[in-house]
Amino acid sequence: MVRPWVKEYYGLKLKELIERGEIWEIKRLMSPAGPRAVVDGREVVVLASNNYLNLANDPRLKQAAVEAMEKYGWGPGAVWAIAGYHEILDALHRKIAEFKRTEAALVFPTGFAVNAGTIPAIVEQGDVILSDELNHGSIIDGIRLSRAEKVIYKHCDPSDLEDKLRQVHGKYKKILIVTDGVFSMDGDIAPLREIAKLAREYNAMLYVDDAHGEGVLGEGRGSPAHLGVEEEVDFHVGTFSKALGSSGGMIGSDHEVIEYIRNRARSWLLSTGFPPAVAAANLKALEIVMSDEGRERIRRLWENREYFKKGLEGIGFNTGKSQTPIVPVIIGDTKKTRELARSLFDEGVFVVPIVYPMVARGTERIRNQVNAGHTRDDLDKALAAYEKHGRRLGIV
Template identity: 55%
Template sequence: MTNEKTGYLEEKYESLREQGETWPLNQLETASQARPIVEGQEVIMLASNNYLDLANDQRLRDATQDAIESFGVGAGSDWSIAGYTELQDELHEAIADFKGTEAGLSYQTGFAVNAGLLPQLLEGGDVFVSDALNHGSIIDGIRLSPADVEIYDHSDMGDLENTLREVHEEYNRCIVVTDGVFSMDGDVAKLDEIQSLADEYGAMTYVDDCHGEGVLGDGHGITAEFGLEDDVDFQMGSFSKACGGFGGMLAGDQHVIDYAYNTSRTWLLSAGYPPAVAAANKKALEIIDSEPERVRRLWEKRGYFAEELQSIGYDIGNSETPIVPAMIGNSKTAKELSERLFDTGIFALAIVHPMVPKGEARIRNQINVGLSQADLDEALRVYEEIGRDLDIV
């Protein structure tokens, strides 16, 4: 046993627990869907990234089963070592078509795109200019780079311009990096203004669109929302959210894709995901492209839930998307609200420090197109009942 050496970690954990800053692990006993079984009870799911309710779609199931019959289960090794199937080539073409770019590439995860690619894009004498609320995978990727980094205030275009003006003459190259949809607040990056400023100061742009695909731009993401498919230099995203599958994606010019898979350690040194996953991901892109009404229904449900939650008395912060937080503030109060919601059949997770700054704990609600009107109304009723009992509203 090594507890004499590692005992300090127990103390650290207990400190986190006492502050209400630990994460419970809840067992999902069915497929991810609008009304799954979690820890033995049926709940209304408000904690999933499965915005378009595709994670259990029969068409994705059929695609995976066909792929297993043709190509088996595992990838065998890293894609760069053991090769990959025609499904992977088809997926890469589908990514490019979906994102409106010359070429596409799939990664093992969205995190792997940022952690593996960002360190390879710039060198010493270069600089990243990064939004203050960018995802942790962006932060980690930039930390691995020899380039410097400057942080601009969240979505503050004045501060971004001041930062670009300051670094313009000092550094050789610059990349402005931003989330498309910020995952904790649900607000949307001002990508049109960001791109305009980047162009003015000769900077490149890198957008993490993980929460934008299937949501913005008729489902094609934030670059489609702003008509910037030909302007953003690096478009990355995820199959594990609205697409209902697994893995990350990158879209851009062919030379960007060639460079990415030849230098990203996360791509080169990680086992490829199974052929069945590639088949499901390709099918998801096809469905999103052919069913724009699915995206419209998602926005209708989001609009109703957000408006009613506010009318009850909850602060939804800066939400502009199907991520609709209920801002609470205190971590312990947020945890108690989440636990009581779960006890009443509503699965909505408390987001606490370090995922968000201290004092900004919230319940992050994520709307799923599979939720019925009755589901939304029941969730709102419970929110109001418990919120009044806890003196939140």
């Protein structure tokens, strides 16, 4: 039992969250993740998943995991740094390096752990980090854990970034520019060509977290490949948990850099690694994405994205700055956002309301994420539900 005052204090804080509509109402998935799934006991079209290429329930990933489990067992035994890791991780590291077109690579237990561990490892007191104002929370936490100075530049604004670079140039030992490749709430793409040019001019390191770009842009290789700046990125960060349909984080760079991170990043050194079965599924996912089949899945994903975005805009919804299969419906009101999400679920369409503090107040939205496995009927069902309840609620 906790102390009475502790229960009372957090009970009141929870009540405040509920009253402001800022609490997560988490659904229960009762089937494999896919473009359609059973959620809270009903079959729905899923627009709330990062599973862009519909690989999360692919039988080849499952088979690879089963075979690895039979060979290596389930658990890793301890943290990789202490007990060692199973040999299949060597194959995975080589495949990631091939995928990222880097000399070497390293996997982490999660994508969050990459940023939380790597950023504090590569910068120190006397350095400065320039970070996009809408970077992911894992980047923000990684910056907080470092002892470097922090400077925030306006979202996707190379001019503001250059102004900030002028201000810090010559005053710090190292400069690190950090940005998402694709921003998770708006679905827009970082202007990496311009950012890379500035990194060259000011001798800054460039760190790109491409969690939502991998498997989606650049024939699957991500936003640096899409924009032709792979060679100019010093730290290629990503995750297996989105388009690749699995779990775990990754980083690619030169051999010396990767070995340094392996020996300094606490979230790698002190975290138990994922099971060897997960490594096998990750390896298979990369093989698929890098194949002709992967390119066909990407083509279908973009075909679905164009159809769905055009449909939403035709109804009158505001899809913001979306450039990717992340297609937000920006509503700007917490109550209406939550009510629309509930109504869509009642119609058999699973979406998630995104409200403060995930986004700024006044920009509340539903974030739709299109899947390569969605059929035209799936998307038409979702669009019909959006039109029906968007008009009922006075949103369109």
